[in-house]
Amino acid sequence: MRLTSSPYESPSLTLPPWVPPPGGLRTWGCGEHFDAVRLPATLAPPLIALLQAAGGHGPVLADPYSGSWHILLDPDTVRPGPWARHGIRLLRPGTRLTIPAAQVTAGTDLHWHTPPGAGYTHAELLNGALTAPSGLTSTPRRAAPRPRASR
Numbered sequence: 001m002r003l004t005s006s007p008y009e010s011p012s013l014t015l016p017p018w019v020p021p022p023g024g025l026r027t028w029g030c031g032e033h034f035d036a037v038r039l040p041a042t043l044a045p046p047l048i049a050l051l052q053a054a055g056g057h058g059p060v061l062a063d064p065y066s067g068s069w070h071i072l073l074d075p076d077t078v079r080p081g082p083w084a085r086h087g088i089r090l091l092r093p094g095t096r097l098t099i100p101a102a103q104v105t106a107g108t109d110l111h112w113h114t115p116p117g118a119g120y121t122h123a124e125l126l127n128g129a130l131t132a133p134s135g136l137t138s139t140p141r142r143a144a145p146r147p148r149a150s151r
Contacts, residue, residue, distance in 0.1 A: 015102055016116050022101045031093035034059075034072040034120060039088040044069040044113070050129040051121060058120035060113040061099075069113065070097060071121050078123035086130060 018033040020026040030036050039047065041062070051057035051071075061070040070091075080090050091097065104111045
């Protein structure tokens with residue numbers, strides 16, 4: 001776990017109560033303080049760029065080990081929809097999600113791509129980014145296995 005400089009060192013910025021202190025980890029059930037959608041790491045950068053272009057986004061966790069990212073949303077604001085076909089999954093209420101300290105913003109373990117602070121991504125914004133004509137149109141697929149040559 002690598003720590004980097006934090007915007008929270010300023011006394012004017014406060015962390016949400018669900019974020020652990022420096023060096024800590026905390027596990028929360030989805031629906032307690034946030035909802036979350038899980039997406040493949042390959043979709044995350046273009047989706048986050050779409051969200052930024054549409055007006056911003058909230059906290060985003062990156063987990064290089066599992067190859068997935070999590071976008072945090074206001075609790076009880078998103079429902080499964082047609083966007084789920086992109087390999088993005090709404091985590092059910094009670095699904096446990098580990099939260100690192102806000103200062104953990106890099107490394108090969110769970111870290112913040114976008115640290116928590118000024119709210120969440122709005123479900124409507126996420127849905128709009130996923131269903132826009134310029135949005136994500138297909139799920140990346142693994143290459144089909146090559147047939148083995150007979151000996």
